[in-house]
Amino acid sequence: DKAARCDFRVQVYQELLKRAEEVAADSKFGLVFIHFPIPHPPGFYRAGTGQFDCKGDYVGNVSLVDRTLGEMRIAMEAAGTWNNSTVIISSDHPYRPWLWGSVNHPDADGKITSDQGLYARVPLLVKLPRQHRGVRYDRRFNTLVLHDMILALLRGDFDEPNELTGWLTENTSAEVVPVPITACPPFNGGSGSSGSGGSVKESSAAEAMIHAAE
Numbered sequence: 715d716k717a718a719r720c721d722f723r724v725q726v727y728q729e730l731l732k733r734a735e736e737v738a739a740d741s742k743f744g745l746v747f748i749h750f751p752i753p754h755p756p757g758f759y760r761a762g763t764g765q766f767d768c769k770g771d772y773v774g775n776v777s778l779v780d781r782t783l784g785e786m787r788i789a790m791e792a793a794g795t796w797n798n799s800t801v802i803i804s805s806d807h808p809y810r811p812w813l814w815g816s817v818n819h820p821d822a823d824g825k826i827t828s829d830q831g832l833y834a835r836v837p838l839l840v841k842l843p844r845q846h847r848g849v850r851y852d853r854r855f856n857t858l859v860l861h862d863m864i865l866a867l868l869r870g871d872f873d874e875p876n877e878l879t880g881w882l883t884e885n886t887s888a889e890v891v892p893v894p895i896t897a898c899p900p901f902n903g904g905s906g907s908s909g910s911g912g913s914v915k916e917s918s919a920a921e922a923m924i925h926a927a928e
Contacts, residue, residue, distance in 0.1 A: 720758045720768035727752065730923055731782060737926045738786055739793035745868070749806075749923040752779050755813050772814040798843045800867050804857060805836040842875060849875040855886040 727750075734748045753775030760767040761777035783803065790796035838857055862885060863878075872878050 716756070717768055720756050723751070723756060723758050724766050727758075727778075731785065733924055735786060735789035737924055738799075739789045739795055740926075741793070741795050743926040743928055745927045747925045750779070750782060751923065752782065772809075799841075800843060801839075801841040802860070802864070803837065803839040804860065808836050840878060842873065842878065845875060847875065849879060851879045851882060853883065853886075855882060859886055 730748075730750060734750070737743060737746050738748070753772060755772075755775075756768070757770030757772060757774055758766055758768055759770045759774040759778040761774045764781070767774070787796055790799065836857055838860075859882065863881070866872065866881060872881055
């Protein structure tokens with residue numbers, strides 16, 4: 715039932731956000747991983763009204779991502795963890811037109827997206843501790859570098875945005891071939907999976923999408 719599936723997704727999202735705010739605001743954790751299941755379908759949020767709505771669409775779910783990040787920041791600022799934390803925002807896959815269709819919506823500035831010439835691009839935003847100035851990095855790189863980047867951050871290898879961008883330049887190939895969207899599931903016949911290991915504490919909410927290590 716479509717309505718029941720939508721209502722369940724809203725419930726899971728609300729449980730996950732509550733738990734995510736608690737964990738991210740807790741200074742005893744040295745590393746926290748949170749996987750929000752948005753903007754995955756179904757659409758369950760309307761950007762225009764700012765309300766949960768089972769007639770929502772991709773644009774609405776993306777706007778919910780923005781709202782969620784704002785609420786996470788408010789919770790962390792209230793607890794005093796925002797300014798001293800590194801926050802990394804990314805995605806485990808790009809926009810998938812076979813799930814949503816073309817983005818052709820009044821709120822999308824009239825832009826149309828299809829799989830024609832579309833490459834597997836994902837966002838990557840990094841906020842360093844005590845960072846108050848934005849820096850844009852335009853050079854193409856593969857987000858697989860996140861593994862080594864996080865280890866470098868935990869070691870304290872860099873504190874300033876220019877040190878981070880310099881590290882990216884030094885640790886990525888000069889030529890990164892774009893990955894076509896047809897290389898992503900289900901075009902390539904694969905399927906997504908996730909797992910975790912080591913000594914971590916998992917929340918019971920939202921299918922253990924939160925992992926925190928002290």
